[in-house]
Amino acid sequence: MGWQRKIxxxxxxxxxxxxxPLNMDWxxxxxxERGLATKYLWENMDPKADPVGPDNVxxxxxxxxxxxxxxxxxxxxxxxKGPLTGAIACSNSGGKFGAELKFAGYDxxxxxxxxxxxxxxxxxxxxxxxLPAGELWGATVWHTEEALKARHQNPLxxxxxxxxxxxxxxxxxxxxxxxxxxxxxxxxxAVMGSKNLKAVAVHGTVGVRVDDPGRFMxxxxxxxxxxxxxxxxxxxxxxxxxxxxxxxxxxxxxxTRNFHEVQFDGVDKINPTAMAATTxxxxxxxxxxxxxxxxxxxxxxxxxxxxxxxTIVNRPEYRHASGGLEYETAYAFGPVVxxxxxxxxxxxxxxxxxxxxxxxxFGGTLAAAMELYEMGVITADDTDGVALEFGNAExxxxxxxxxxxxxxxxxxxxxxxxxxxxxxxxxELFMGVKGQEFAGYDxxxxxxxxxxxxxxxxxxxxLKHDAFAVDMEDQTGNGKARPVxxxxxxxxxIDSTGLCLxxxxxxxxxxxxxxIDAACEGDWTVERLFETGERIWNLERQxxxxxxxxxxxxxxxxxxxxxxxxxGTAKGKVNELDKMLPEYYAERGWTTDGVPTQExxxxxxx
Amino acid sequence: MQKSLLITADLCTSCMQCExxxxxxxxxxxxPAKSRIKVFEFEHGKRAIPYTCTQCAEAWCLHACxxxxxxxxxxxxxxxxxxxxxxxxxxxxxxxxxGTVNYNQDTGKVIKCDLCGGDPQCAAVCPTDAIxxxxxxWTGYERMKQWAxxxxxxxxx
Numbered sequence: 001m002g003w004q005r006k007i008x009x010x011x012x013x014x015x016x017x018x019x020x021p022l023n024m025d026w027x028x029x030x031x032x033e034r035g036l037a038t039k040y041l042w043e044n045m046d047p048k049a050d051p052v053g054p055d056n057v058x059x060x061x062x063x064x065x066x067x068x069x070x071x072x073x074x075x076x077x078x079x080x081k082g083p084l085t086g087a088i089a090c091s092n093s094g095g096k097f098g099a100e101l102k103f104a105g106y107d108x109x110x111x112x113x114x115x116x117x118x119x120x121x122x123x124x125x126x127x128x129x130x131l132p133a134g135e136l137w138g139a140t141v142w143h144t145e146e147a148l149k150a151r152h153q154n155p156l157x158x159x160x161x162x163x164x165x166x167x168x169x170x171x172x173x174x175x176x177x178x179x180x181x182x183x184x185x186x187x188x189x190a191v192m193g194s195k196n197l198k199a200v201a202v203h204g205t206v207g208v209r210v211d212d213p214g215r216f217m218x219x220x221x222x223x224x225x226x227x228x229x230x231x232x233x234x235x236x237x238x239x240x241x242x243x244x245x246x247x248x249x250x251x252x253x254x255x256t257r258n259f260h261e262v263q264f265d266g267v268d269k270i271n272p273t274a275m276a277a278t279t280x281x282x283x284x285x286x287x288x289x290x291x292x293x294x295x296x297x298x299x300x301x302x303x304x305x306x307x308x309x310x311t312i313v314n315r316p317e318y319r320h321a322s323g324g325l326e327y328e329t330a331y332a333f334g335p336v337v338x339x340x341x342x343x344x345x346x347x348x349x350x351x352x353x354x355x356x357x358x359x360x361x362f363g364g365t366l367a368a369a370m371e372l373y374e375m376g377v378i379t380a381d382d383t384d385g386v387a388l389e390f391g392n393a394e395x396x397x398x399x400x401x402x403x404x405x406x407x408x409x410x411x412x413x414x415x416x417x418x419x420x421x422x423x424x425x426x427x428e429l430f431m432g433v434k435g436q437e438f439a440g441y442d443x444x445x446x447x448x449x450x451x452x453x454x455x456x457x458x459x460x461x462x463l464k465h466d467a468f469a470v471d472m473e474d475q476t477g478n479g480k481a482r483p484v485x486x487x488x489x490x491x492x493x494i495d496s497t498g499l500c501l502x503x504x505x506x507x508x509x510x511x512x513x514x515x516i517d518a519a520c521e522g523d524w525t526v527e528r529l530f531e532t533g534e535r536i537w538n539l540e541r542q543x544x545x546x547x548x549x550x551x552x553x554x555x556x557x558x559x560x561x562x563x564x565x566x567x568g569t570a571k572g573k574v575n576e577l578d579k580m581l582p583e584y585y586a587e588r589g590w591t592t593d594g595v596p597t598q599e600x601x602x603x604x605x606x
Numbered sequence: 607m608q609k610s611l612l613i614t615a616d617l618c619t620s621c622m623q624c625e626x627x628x629x630x631x632x633x634x635x636x637x638p639a640k641s642r643i644k645v646f647e648f649e650h651g652k653r654a655i656p657y658t659c660t661q662c663a664e665a666w667c668l669h670a671c672x673x674x675x676x677x678x679x680x681x682x683x684x685x686x687x688x689x690x691x692x693x694x695x696x697x698x699x700x701x702x703x704x705g706t707v708n709y710n711q712d713t714g715k716v717i718k719c720d721l722c723g724g725d726p727q728c729a730a731v732c733p734t735d736a737i738x739x740x741x742x743x744w745t746g747y748e749r750m751k752q753w754a755x756x757x758x759x760x761x762x763x
Contacts, residue, residue: 068636069626069731096622103637156639179650207629207637217630228733290651291621296733298619302651321652 001211002064002519003027007040008106008128010121012195013054013113017121017128022107028522029605031529032107033063034090035496035536037079040110041088042539047546051083051187052169052194054114060101060160060200061109063498064520067102067208067294069220071227072500074099074293081547082186083194084171084361084416085435085459088543091174091188092463092495093160094292094300095181100158102498103204115196120161122152123202133198138164140354141176148201161199162189163356168406169193170414172361172437180323180353181292186436186458187416189356216518223503223511227296232505236299237289239272241327241502244440245334246271251472252568253445255438256335257390258367259431259557262442262565266340270330274342275301281308285342287321297502301325305350309343311397322350331440332363337370338390348400355404364437365417366399368429369409377424384408431560434459434553443560445570446471448480451580452488454554457540463501464491475569477576481583489533496536535604538588538596542606551594554581608683608742611719611726613656617736620645620654624728624737631727632717640710642719643728643737656728656737659706659719661685667718670701683742684721692716 003022010017030036037059049055058080065073076098082089101109104125118133136144145159158178166173166189173189174182183189192198210216227233235243248254249267256264268274275286283306291298303324305312312318325345329352333345352359366388372378373388380387384402386395386409402410412420417437421430432438436459443450448467456464466487467480490509494501497516509526517524544553555561560575585592589600596606625641633640643658665685668676675691676698678684694714698707707718719726721739729739740747 069623069630071623074622099622099638103639203639205637205639207633207635207640209635213630213634224731224733287652289619290654291619293622294626295619295621296623298621298734300651304652320649322650 001209001521002068002516003032004102004105004107004206004208006105007108007110008123009110009112010128010130011112012115012119012130012197015115015130017130019106019126029532030536031064031493031496031516031532033061033066033075033496033498034077034079034092034492035532037061037077037108038088038090038536038539038543040108041079041081042543044110044112045081047081047543048548049081051081051086052190054195056081056191056194058111058188058191058195058197059108062098062102062107063496065515066498067099068210068498068519069217069294070499070515070519071220071224071296072292072294072503073498074295075498075500076101076183077495078175078183078188080188080191082188082458083169083190084187086547087186087434087459087549088457088540088547089186089188089191090458090495090540091183091185093175093177093181093183094295094500095178096293097158097160097177097181097202098498099293100202100204102208103206104202105204105206109200111195111197114194118196118198120148120197120199120201123200125204125206136198137167140164141356142179142354144199145179148199152201154203157201157203159199159201161356162192163354163404164406165355165357165404165414166190166193167198168414170357170403170406171416171419172358172365174356174358176353176356182353182358184358185360185461210519211521212518216515219514219518223507223515224296226511227503227506230506233297236297236502236505240289240299240301240325242272242275242301242325242330244327245330248440251445252565252570253442254331254335255431255440255442257338258336258371258429259438259442259559260566262445262568262570264335264338264340266334266338269340270325270334270342270345275303275325279306281306285346286324292500295500297500297505299502303346305343305346309347310394311344311347318347318350323353325349328439329359332359333396336363336367336440337396339393339396341393344393344397347397351397351400351404357404360439361416361437362400362403362413364431365413365420366396368417368421368431369413370395371429372421372424372426377426382409382412428558431557432460433556434549436460442565443556443575444565444573445475445568447475447477447576447580448484450556450560450575450577451477451480451484451584454556454577454581455484455488455584457537457544464488466491466501466504475573477580480580481587485584485587488537489530492533492536493529496532531604535606538600538604538606541596545595554594609724609739610661610742610745611658611721611729612738612740612745614736615653615655617734618645618654618656619734620647620651621733623731623733624656627727627731631722640717642717657706658728659685660704661719661721666701666703667698667707670697672697679720679723682721682724685718686720687716687718689713689715
């Protein structure tokens with residue numbers, strides 16, 4: 001158990017929804033969530049298919065520990081082919097939606113085709129309906145969630161939906177569940193929009209059972225305790241993920257003004273201290289912290305905007321609390337665009353959630369647009385009269401709203417940075433990999449991060465490997481291939497359990513292993529888990545190669561490979577990808593062209 | 607000594623561990639839909655408030671039950687449902703002013719908080735002490751203490 005042993009397959013073109021048994025052979029090879037969804041995607045679609053065409057397949061997947069008392073057991077993942085990258089997309093989210101889908105009795109929700117008219121899915125256990133979205137098409141995420149609960153007179157419904165950004169194909173549109181948790185990256189919301197699917201609303205009453213309840217509860221008590229006593233966990237609870245902004249500032253790894261700089265002078269105005277400070281007029285940004293389902297960390301921030309701030313002074317509808325700044329939103333609306341107005345950052349964050357967009361990609365795209373503007377390549381004539389200068393807080397919030405509503409220059413920003421920079425003849429200004437914008441870590445200061453970015457199967461991503469500690473200790477490219485490879489496999493395992501990566505603040509692989517082994521049938525050893533992680537990574541790679549990506553896509557922008565960091569602990573350094581990448585391919589058992597060898601595939605049963 | 611659940615909503619992060627622990631204890635399955643305690647969220651998560659039965663001394667559910675399926679456990683003070691007697695008439699769900707007695711479609715009986723026989727699992731698992739299990743006569747003790755320290759007018763040394 002752990003698994004529900006059942007999936008729900010929906011074909012929107014044909015208007016059908018049928019449950020079928022979970023393929024348990026695959027479950028034993030790929031565990032769940034990310035791994036299992038990758039296998040289902042591989043078996044169910046042609047990787048060459050248009051990501052926003054009807055032949056793309058959209059999968060919502062839970063893990064065997066989703067909906068259990070294992071701490072953070074509320075995660076789900078959206079796996080599909082990403083419209084931002086043309087590669088496999090794998091966007092992980094918390095909140096309460098994932099556990100609810102599992103409680104309704106499903107490990108996976110697999111969506112095919114395209115509905116002739118806008119629809120939403122209404123799932124209550126075995127009762128599944130494809131219903132007309134009607135006037136909800138065009139509505140915000142926030143309105144949609146409220147309206148669906150009201151329409152079905154069911155406050156217990158959990159909703160994952162898209163805003164106009166997803167409907168209109170913004171390349172970095174995301175899927176938002178529970179108002180402010182996001183399956184954020186690679187444009188999975190645009191895939192949902194292309195299928196004419198506005199929302200999935202689910203209520204589950206079946207519950208989740210585990211294989212060995214007695215042993216499981218014993219292990220869970222131990223692992224809860226480990227988290228409770230961990231200093232890393234305490235920092236996440238008290239400061240949130242934005243604690244990282246001070247660390248990166250000090251280290252000199254905080255990408256600033258489209259990666260021209262690596263430290264930002266306005267950091268004190270947007271860090272956790274600023275969030276918790278009371279202004280002279282009596283406003284405090286941070287209200288409280290909040291957990292996702294099952295989480296005993298509670299790193300989420302609930303904040304509000306100063307009612308007198310220019311962004312909302314005439315908009316009382318935004319004078320409520322909502323999800324506040326995480327590190328990546330603080331980075332993407334702060335340093336990388338040169339802005340230090342905490343209320344503007346918070347408002348932009350609200351807009352991302354309300355309209356369903358990925359803040360990292362939006363901020364990265366805006367940063368490139370600002371550089372184009374300052375170079376004179378684009379002017380106010382292109383930008384609806386807005387001065388897109390670094391540091392302009394008003395430009396940030398206006399453009400966030402225009403992109404969310406798909407209006408004016410927001411339609412250009414909605415292309416994502418790579419396509420926008422190509423459109424204006426300056427592809428070198430795109431700061432990302434495989435079409436996806438970087439997160440808030442500069443890979444001149446963090447060498448392994450650069451290798452992780454370059455080789456991540458979903459495009460630039462800070463969450464698909466974890467060589468952070470190694471990077472902080474040694475700022476050369478020496479010996480980075482092995483820890484990056486090993487941690488990629490480890491993260492692939494954790495992403496396939498239903499648990500959150502932030503538990504690694506207290507847990508080692510053995511702690512995950514004990515929980516999985518108690519919850520699931522079969523003998524799950526640490527060795528088997530690492531082999532599973534490696535299998536998942538290689539299958540994702542296979543998908544990308546079949547989709548047409550090559551080793552040439554495993555690269556970094558010239559700005560990181562050729563222009564030395566101007567300050568910080570890595571001053572004078574560039575990223576040493578040319579040294580790390582061949583070592584990495586060898587470590588993976590891939591050819592020098594980045595293709596898994598026959599021997600590697602056979603070893604992993606691929 | 608009887609004890610009571612003491613809920614301090616300010617400390618709740620809405621993690622739902624209590625709902626899972628409750629359903630696991632009573633149903634052997636992780637299933638918030640069958641939890642006797644519920645966590646409510648207001649204003650995008652600004653407030654999260656766990657709520658369950660207060661075990662009224664003059665329990666309206668108990669008085670309303672036509673078949674005497676509800677009775678008080680003298681050790682814990684909890685009003686408990688005898689599943690062998692309950693006929694699922696739901697009168698107690700109407701009688702309870704707080705909504706904390708609810709019908710369970712799967713069994714045809716009602717469910718309510720029974721304090722897990724004196725070891726409430728919601729309190730045991732709560733990671734922030736938003737739910738604790740304390741002397742029933744002194745649920746106000748900590749709050750009194752907080753006001754007491756505020757009322758201390760002596761200059762500090």
